[in-house]
Amino acid sequence: MHFTRDDIRAFLIYLGAEFRGDRAISRNEEEIRTSTLEDLRKKLYQFYDITYGELSPSSILSFINDRSRYQDPGKYINPAVRFLTWLQDVRGEDYSNLVRLLEGAKPKRTRRKKKAYAERGSVFDVTLEDVHTHILNIYRSDTRTIPKLRAITASALAASTGLRPEELKRLEPSDIDPIQHYFILPAEKSKTHTERVIPLHPQVRIMLNLLLRYSRSELLFSDGSIRHVFSRAGTLKLKQFRKFFAIYSPKVGLKDVYRIAIMGHDSEELEKLLQSIKLEVTEEFYRKFTPEAITQEYMKTWGRVRIVPERVKFS
Structure with a gap:
């Protein structure tokens, strides 16, 4: 044969x-x-x-x-x-x-050993100061302006919304309305295949509009460009920002019900979440909020956080 x-x-x-x-x-x-x-x-x-x-x-x-x-x-x-x-x-x-x-x-896959605690420097240990240091390092690097703007915008957007790296890298200019204070992540670009509202932090919105004006790329955050800048000047990885957003949200006062709506947890993530924290399951949990309601609640909390250091300026 x-x-x-x-x-x-x-x-x-x-x-x-x-x-x-x-x-x-x-x-x-x-x-x-x-x-x-x-x-x-x-x-x-x-x-x-x-x-x-x-x-x-x-x-x-x-x-x-x-x-x-x-x-x-x-x-x-x-x-x-x-x-x-x-x-x-x-x-x-x-x-x-x-x-x-x-x-x-085919080689047998060995199960990765898990730990019930966070080591120093792990994704659970990222602080707002670490995010600022990462962004400042990129800003001060000798990287060209557009790749630098793209990498800092990606970092700030991921840190302030918990977008997954793969979702971030699929974004196209047509997904963003520069007038709106939020955008709808299309179902085909979401890990959970569900549309969801992504509010735009005021600082992120300004940088996104600059990126939309000057960038000619088909993807807003192409993988190669981000990886190149991060390897040269970054101190964090994209995947760490999702954990940062999840952990920092209660500190700024964002209710879990809104955070979960923004992050778009899949069933496995939700199961782990329910095991690790006590959620007050009320009628609010069963409601679907409008994009405007989610964005309004987000602005009351995350909108007051300086996600990008004051020294970082693009024009």
Whole structure:
């Protein structure tokens, strides 16, 4: 039994149609889809080259032995498993013994050890002073103005709303209305696939408007640009700002019901949250607030916090 590169191309066409479904997709989603398919194509062509297209236990073992020299062989084995599973369905043949061989070669994942306390310097230990230090370090660096503005705006937006890094990096200029004091995070850009209101801190709103005016990027906070600036001058990571917002919100007086609405916890996060803190579950918890009501409550509390140091100025 053999397979060809034409089989691989047919599989990728099938996946491309599956990714799209019946809905229109944004240019950002299109780029992600194209990048994913290209990565799969390279890995499956390697699978073909190593096995010479032969579907036999000996050729599969040759592939496994070759990929075992890599730190994470699973990232090469998984595409082969997906391809063979699809191919056997299309051909009506049985490749389950080959799939089992591949599955058995994947490294066993060890469970990460957890601690019931926060170490010094952990994400639970971030203070407002740490946020200011991080922003000032970027501001004083020799980074060009637009990348610097982008990195500081991303930091301040994440720290003042708890936006997840992946949600932040999906934002496009069209998602932000410069006139409004909030924006609606689209469901397709949210981890929980639910639209939610993101209030804009007064300082963040000013910087966002500057970024919208001067930046020509399709994404407001492209991953490469943020990572480059953070690696050169930042002292914190994007993921730390979500924990900071969660922990600092009660200190500024933002009620949990509004904080949860802004942060958009998924079910697993909510379960951990309910185990760790006592929430006063009242009628208020079952209400859905308007964007204006959430923003108004946010401005009464977080709106009074100086999230960006006074010395940081862009014009």
